[in-house]
Amino acid sequence: MTVVFGVPLPAILGQLMLGLVNGSFYALLSLGLAVIFGLLGVVNFAHGAFYMLGAFAAYIGLQFLGVNYWCALLLAPLAVGLLGIVIERLFLRHLYQLDPLYGLLLTFGIALIAEGTMRGIFGASGKSYPVPESLQGGFNLGFMVLPIYRAWAVFASLTVCGLTWFLIERTRLGAMLRAATENARLVQAFGINVPLMVMTTYGAGVALAALAGVLAAPVTQVSPLMGSSLVIVVFAVVVIGGMGSIIGAIVSGLVLGMIEGLTKVIYPEASNIVVFVIMAVVLIWRPTGLFGRE
Amino acid sequence: MLKTMTVALGAFLSLYACSQAAAAGDQIVIGDIDDLSGVYADVQGQGGVEAANMAIADLGGTILGKKVIVLSVDHQNKPDIGASKFREWADQNGLNMLLGGSNTGVSIAMAKVAVAKKVPFFAIGAGGASLTGADCTPYSIHYAYDTTALGNGTASAIVKQGGKTWFFVTADYAFGTQLQEAAARVVTANGGKVLGAVRAPLGTTDYSSFLLQAQASGAQVLGLANAGTDFSNSLKGANEFGITKTMKPAALLAFISDIHSLTLQTAQGLYLTTAWYWDLNDETRAFAKRFFAKMHREPTMTQAAYYSATLQYLKAVKTVGSTDPDLVMAELKRAKINDMFTKNGYIRADGLMVHTMYVMQVKTPAESKYPWDYYKVIKVMSGEEADGSQPDPACSLSKK
Numbered sequence: 001m002t003v004v005f006g007v008p009l010p011a012i013l014g015q016l017m018l019g020l021v022n023g024s025f026y027a028l029l030s031l032g033l034a035v036i037f038g039l040l041g042v043v044n045f046a047h048g049a050f051y052m053l054g055a056f057a058a059y060i061g062l063q064f065l066g067v068n069y070w071c072a073l074l075l076a077p078l079a080v081g082l083l084g085i086v087i088e089r090l091f092l093r094h095l096y097q098l099d100p101l102y103g104l105l106l107t108f109g110i111a112l113i114a115e116g117t118m119r120g121i122f123g124a125s126g127k128s129y130p131v132p133e134s135l136q137g138g139f140n141l142g143f144m145v146l147p148i149y150r151a152w153a154v155f156a157s158l159t160v161c162g163l164t165w166f167l168i169e170r171t172r173l174g175a176m177l178r179a180a181t182e183n184a185r186l187v188q189a190f191g192i193n194v195p196l197m198v199m200t201t202y203g204a205g206v207a208l209a210a211l212a213g214v215l216a217a218p219v220t221q222v223s224p225l226m227g228s229s230l231v232i233v234v235f236a237v238v239v240i241g242g243m244g245s246i247i248g249a250i251v252s253g254l255v256l257g258m259i260e261g262l263t264k265v266i267y268p269e270a271s272n273i274v275v276f277v278i279m280a281v282v283l284i285w286r287p288t289g290l291f292g293r294e
Numbered sequence: 295m296l297k298t299m300t301v302a303l304g305a306f307l308s309l310y311a312c313s314q315a316a317a318a319g320d321q322i323v324i325g326d327i328d329d330l331s332g333v334y335a336d337v338q339g340q341g342g343v344e345a346a347n348m349a350i351a352d353l354g355g356t357i358l359g360k361k362v363i364v365l366s367v368d369h370q371n372k373p374d375i376g377a378s379k380f381r382e383w384a385d386q387n388g389l390n391m392l393l394g395g396s397n398t399g400v401s402i403a404m405a406k407v408a409v410a411k412k413v414p415f416f417a418i419g420a421g422g423a424s425l426t427g428a429d430c431t432p433y434s435i436h437y438a439y440d441t442t443a444l445g446n447g448t449a450s451a452i453v454k455q456g457g458k459t460w461f462f463v464t465a466d467y468a469f470g471t472q473l474q475e476a477a478a479r480v481v482t483a484n485g486g487k488v489l490g491a492v493r494a495p496l497g498t499t500d501y502s503s504f505l506l507q508a509q510a511s512g513a514q515v516l517g518l519a520n521a522g523t524d525f526s527n528s529l530k531g532a533n534e535f536g537i538t539k540t541m542k543p544a545a546l547l548a549f550i551s552d553i554h555s556l557t558l559q560t561a562q563g564l565y566l567t568t569a570w571y572w573d574l575n576d577e578t579r580a581f582a583k584r585f586f587a588k589m590h591r592e593p594t595m596t597q598a599a600y601y602s603a604t605l606q607y608l609k610a611v612k613t614v615g616s617t618d619p620d621l622v623m624a625e626l627k628r629a630k631i632n633d634m635f636t637k638n639g640y641i642r643a644d645g646l647m648v649h650t651m652y653v654m655q656v657k658t659p660a661e662s663k664y665p666w667d668y669y670k671v672i673k674v675m676s677g678e679e680a681d682g683s684q685p686d687p688a689c690s691l692s693k694k
Binding site for chain 1: 331335492499500502506509510523527535536537539
């Protein structure tokens with residue numbers, strides 16, 4: 001058996017593959033955060049809660065309304081995105097003129113309320129969400145068996161990441177969004193409805209979190225605390241990638257997932273902190289993040 | 295007018311206070327502190343309360359002319375919550391006996407309160423053998439099963455069938471480590487070898503990276519030193535990642551509720567050790583039928599033990615004619631235990647209830663003939679075979 005760093009190669013490849021799966025969730029979540037921060041300047045601490053609500057929307061749909069997985073992939077982000085829009089209209093837009101700290105506190109409060117409510121209704125233990133029939137089974141890669149569902153989750157999240165990047169960086173709509181963040185008043189003067197655009201952007205960012213939640217539901221359990229344990233890592237990912245940088249969020253999400261996987265084989269005890277160590281190093285060396293603008 | 299009202303109110307209040315105080319003395323209060331919402335909620339949970347109430351009803355609802363009531367609370371798998379609730383009930387609610395649910399960590403904390411407050415404590419859901427070893431107390435009884443018995447049952451059965459090399463996936467707290475130790479001891483004593491272990495936090499949902507570590511070790515047996523949904527999630531993951539094709543999973547602690555949620559398709563062929571099974575004989579089936587009528591599921595071994603512990607405690611109170619904790623404990627340690635849970639069980643000096651244990655194998659879907667027909671008996675172990683014939687020397691009570 002080939003051995004690298006004193007570890008058998010199949011073990012490394014296996015953990016790298018799992019790291020890629022986790023990384024694709026980091027990428028999808030940090031992408032939503034980056035979009036919201038980049039275009040609204042809001043540090044959306046409720047992102048983990050929206051991820052959790054997306055998973056619960058899928059669970060509720062399946063258990064009580066007969067909505068299957070494929071429809072949930074579409075409907076859950078839509079429903080949670082609408083909730084995000086309501087929150088933006090009612091609360092968040094009053095804070096744009098203030099220090100970003102206010103937005104952070106507001107969204108943190110929203111996260112606590114959402115978690116507490118779901119905990120009250122569904123209990124602290126998780127609910128299990130079955131893997132859809134057509135995605136059961138696994139591929140034998142030689143060094144490990146990769147469940148088809150996880151391969152699908154990686155594929156789906158990378159596709160969505162790519163589409164979002166394209167939408168923002170390469171289309172006319174994206175150009176208007178970016179222009180509005182540079183100088184909202186000027187863009188408004190051209191007759192573009194900036195408040196509407198900001199509202200939609202927040203909704204879309206929230207919908208991305210909910211989509212990640214639906215994708216994660218069959219992998220982890222659907223539980224009220226699934227978001228809060230993840231959101232801290234995702235924030236670190238965004239900081240490493242550069243606050244507000246779309247491509248930075250995607251790339252650092254994937255790479256950090258894999259570094260975490262590697263750490264699990266080389267020095268497992270450090271796997272929970274490796275992302276934060278990297279964040280500290282990046283902040284010292286490049287305070288704006290790897291892909292951030294000065 | 296105001297004066298009259300004040301006097302009347304004062305009189306009323308003092309009357310009320312008296313009646314409250316009298317009420318506490320008129321009752322026998324049994325407490326249940328368990329995980330009612332987390333990974334172990336299905337093991338006893340509400341079913342445990344129901345089983346205790348069934349025992350009370352079977353004895354007529356009153357003992358020595360006092361009404362028997364059950365209090366119950368969720369410890370959320372936090373030792374501090376369990377211990378402080380126990381203390382509160384002992385101080386304010388006249389608690390006479392405590393039934394301890396899942397989680398060894400919580401039970402160790404509660405055992406300390408049992409001594410301080412002199413309240414008999416039946417540890418039932420928790421498995422850690424230290425409860426009658428280093429953590430034993432004169433008021434603790436470890437009633438249903440312990441990690442030593444699980445190791446002697448499941449691990450020895452698998453090693454003897456040729457599963458010589460082991461890798462453990464262990465729940466990262468007192469119970470998991472004690473279970474792993476007990477199993478590893480049996481594995482090495484029978485000529486096997488432990489190749490490694492990994493500790494997963496309680497309540498982990500995605501076991502994939504832990505399982506790949508197990509697979510990379512090249513061990514023949516995947517020892518799952520965990521329980522509740524931790525057990526079912528890790529076994530599900532092992533299936534999903536094709537690890538059960540190369541490694542033989544060993545369920546060091548599985549309850550029938552876990553097998554039910556995993557389904558026979560996933561769980562078939564597993565070996566496990568249990569103190570009780572609903573389909574053992576007419577007596578167990580009769581209890582299970584009554585339980586099923588209320589809870590719509592078959593009782594787990596620890597739910598059956600909740601029934602038995604409540605029954606035996608109340609019988610001891612009746613025999614000694616008092617709820618005095620020292621008299622009741624002496625009677626419990628003197629009398630043999632004979633009910634639908636076990637025959638000729640007895641409580642050792644260290645507080646362990648020694649009784650028959652069963653090594654079971656989970657049936658295949660084809661072998662299962664009716665709902666909940668899940669186990670076949672592989673081996674019947676006497677209490678001494680399961681737990682040794684001598685009290686644990688680590689317990690201070692054993693030396694007498």
